[in-house]
Amino acid sequence: GAVVSQHPSRVICKSGTSVKIECRSLDFQATTMFWYRQFPKQSLMLMATSNEGSKATYEQGVEKDKFLINHASLTLSTLTVTSAHPEDSSFYICSALGGIFSYEQYFGPGTRLTVT
Amino acid sequence: QKEVEQNSGPLSVPEGAIASLNCTYSDRGSQSFFWYRQYSGKSPELIMSIYSNGDKEDGRFTAQLNKASQYVSLLIRDSQPSDSATYLCAVNQAGTALIFGKGTTLSVSS
Numbered sequence: 324g325a326v327v328s329q330h331p332s333r334v335i336c337k338s339g340t341s342v343k344i345e346c347r348s349l350d351f352q353a354t355t356m357f358w359y360r361q362f363p364k365q366s367l368m369l370m371a372t373s374n375e376g377s378k379a380t381y382e383q384g385v386e387k388d389k390f391l392i393n394h395a396s397l398t399l400s401t402l403t404v405t406s407a408h409p410e411d412s413s414f415y416i417c418s419a420l421g422g423i424f425s426y427e428q429y430f431g432p433g434t435r436l437t438v439t
Numbered sequence: 440q441k442e443v444e445q446n447s448g449p450l451s452v453p454e455g456a457i458a459s460l461n462c463t464y465s466d467r468g469s470q471s472f473f474w475y476r477q478y479s480g481k482s483p484e485l486i487m488s489i490y491s492n493g494d495k496e497d498g499r500f501t502a503q504l505n506k507a508s509q510y511v512s513l514l515i516r517d518s519q520p521s522d523s524a525t526y527l528c529a530v531n532q533a534g535t536a537l538i539f540g541k542g543t544t545l546s547v548s549s
Contacts, residue, residue, distance in 0.1 A: 357536045366527060366541040367483070416482050418537070426471035426490070426533050433482040 325351050327419050329431035336407055336438055343403045344434045346417030352397035353419035357428065358390075361414040373400045407438045441466040445528050445540035454549045458515040462528030462540055465509070469530040472504055473537065474513045477525045486526075487513060518547045 326349040336342050346356055354375050359367040371392050372380045379392035391403040400419075404411055414435055418428040442465040452458045460474070471490050475483035487502040489495045489511070495502045501514040511530075515522055525544050529537040 355534065366539045367537075369536045369538075372536055414480075420534065426531060427473075427485070427488065428531075428537055430482045430484075435480070 325419070325421060325429040327353075327417065327429045327431040329417055329434050331434060332432060333435045334437070336436070338408055338438055339406055341403055341405045342407055342436060343401055344415055344417075344436075346400045346402070346419070346431050348398045348419045348429070351419075351421065353400075353421075354397060355420040356394060356400040357418045357420075358392060358400075358402050359416045359418065361416060361433075367416060370402075404436065407436070409438045412436055412438045441469075441538050443528055443530055443538050443540035445526075445543050447541055448544040449546050450543055451546045451548065452518050454518060454520060454547055456518050456547075458518045458522065458545055458547070460513040460515075460526050460528075460543050460545070462511045462513075463509055464511070464528075464530045464538075466530065466538075467506075467509065468532060469509075470532045471530065472502070472511045473529045473531075474500075474502060474511075475527040475529060475539075476522075477527055477542065479525075483527055515545075518545075520547050520549045523547045 328347045330345045356373045358370045373394040381387045394400040416433040417431045444463045474487045477483045489502040489504045499516045503512045525542040527542045528540040531537045
């Protein structure tokens with residue numbers, strides 16, 4: 324089956340530093356990946372859509388200069404949280420689309436970010 | 440604004456009973472419908488997908504879709520304590536991001 328990995332699974336960083344989260348499709352090529360964020364007891368909220376070789380599309384209210392997304396290959400998308408603050412502490416989850424006309428998405432295991 | 444609505448619960452059922460979870464969506468253009476299970480601190484896990492009106496059964500799970508009513512449901516038969524989790528309803532069109540509901544918390548007591 325389609326497998327998506329994320330690294331790291333947990334990260335603790337100091338306020339003001341930057342953190343990079345990697346999302347990889349291990350056994351398929353993903354032209355489109357999505358980044359979600361989930362705060363405690365809330366549902367997944369879409370942050371951005373990442374397309375290989377082009378700029379990401381950000382949802383309203385998500386700062387593109389703070390959350391940098393790079394999708395340089397068909398198997399890797401990265402999310403960099405720049406100048407992280409405690410309010411950025413959250414569960415970040417990526418998903419990969421099975422194909423350009425696919426309905427199904429395959430989720431990574433998530434990254435728990437804690438900013439102190 | 441595309442929305443997916445779920446009753447947040449908690450829904451409590453005894454072991455062995457049928458749990459019924461419901462979801463409505465606002466976008467009539469939605470083409471695919473999913474139920475995910477999420478345990479605390481974990482990523483969502485796909486349980487069922489359904490694309491056409493009617494019922495779809497997979498083991499103890501049955502998904503029901505009524506596009507005219509913009510309604511999706513999930514039935515869990517013979518509920519087990521291990522089914523206790525948050526169930527997320529999600530919809531999308533081909534190639535687009537999933538839109539999630541806020542989830543229904545299910546508690547199955549032994």
